[in-house]
Amino acid sequence: MPDSHLSRRDFIKATTFFVGGAITFVLGLPAIAYLIDPALHSTGKETWVPIGKLDQIPVGVPFPFSFTQVQVNGWERTSTSHGGFVVRKSDNPKDLIILNSRCTHLGCTVNWKSEANAFVCPCHDAKFDANGKVLAGPPPRPLDRYTNTRVADDGTLEILFAES
């Protein structure tokens, strides 16, 4: 009959093995979570940015707006400025386009010049018409548009802004 008595030495060995394993387990799994944590956070958050009361935005004249978005990466906060123009064609709340004021050439901010009847970029004198179409200059494509818009219950025009 084999000796089933557990020797002091084997007991210590087993205890060391067990406690060591427990420590590795209790520390190891959180350590993995700690390392991969930033990858588990969802990015590209979407927020509705209010632009202004729709009934105060004039019809026919491009209405400038701007807003600032703060992006948080860990302990670093980066705020970026964005701007654009609301172009209302008629009183119909749906009949409008919202243009991004960032020039599609090199990213300067375009301004509406009523005497030229165009958006003019200060950097290379590019011109866009009220719909954002390129009239003159180097830009490769029309002005970008904010396409996701809605009018809130209190009459505020809002655009959907998605973090990159």
Place this chain on the structure above:
Amino acid sequence: MWKKIFDWLDERLGLNDLYKNLLDRPEPKGMWWNTLGSASLFLFILQGVTGIFLTVYYTPSPDHAYDSINYIMQGVAFGWLIRGIHHWGATLMVIVVFIHMLRVFVTASFKYPREMTWLIGVGLFLLTLGMGFTGYLLPYDQKSFWATTVGTQIAGSVPFIGGFILKVLRGGSDISALTLQRFFAAHIWMLPAALAGLIGVHLYLIIKHGESHYPSKDE
């Protein structure tokens, strides 16, 4: 199958010899006080591992050191655990290393042929204190800023060369970005490298000489 693999490895790496000489070496009939050296080693490794993990998010710059630690505590999964272990482990390590030293002194284990083991051990204790001192500044909050102000001023009170020592410690006459950066470098590179090297020699000497018997009443 496993035995075959183990035997193959053992033949080439000498695993059984290692085990016999490192873990199965004869010990005098001991007390729990004799385990404090191993406890110190364990804490050193634990501090090393958690410290390495902390550097994943920590930034040693005056602008962001505090924010990055705040982020570790609030934002990162189990960041509080990793930093908590490092924080309390540091205190525990100073205590354990000190009691270990006290035990060696009280049992007169520093005598021939173990004088070098003792001297290196003193170096290890001082390095451990250095780790505590440099690590204390890294959160860069009010407490650590003023603790370092006082600590470096004490070093600056040495006659004749005190002012020079203070400037070397701070990287200039004020506590600044340079202070934080050099304390960080000392904390994660220089002191741990010195500790690891001396621990290696310390362990070699312990294995070479074996642990000392406690003196009996007749001796």
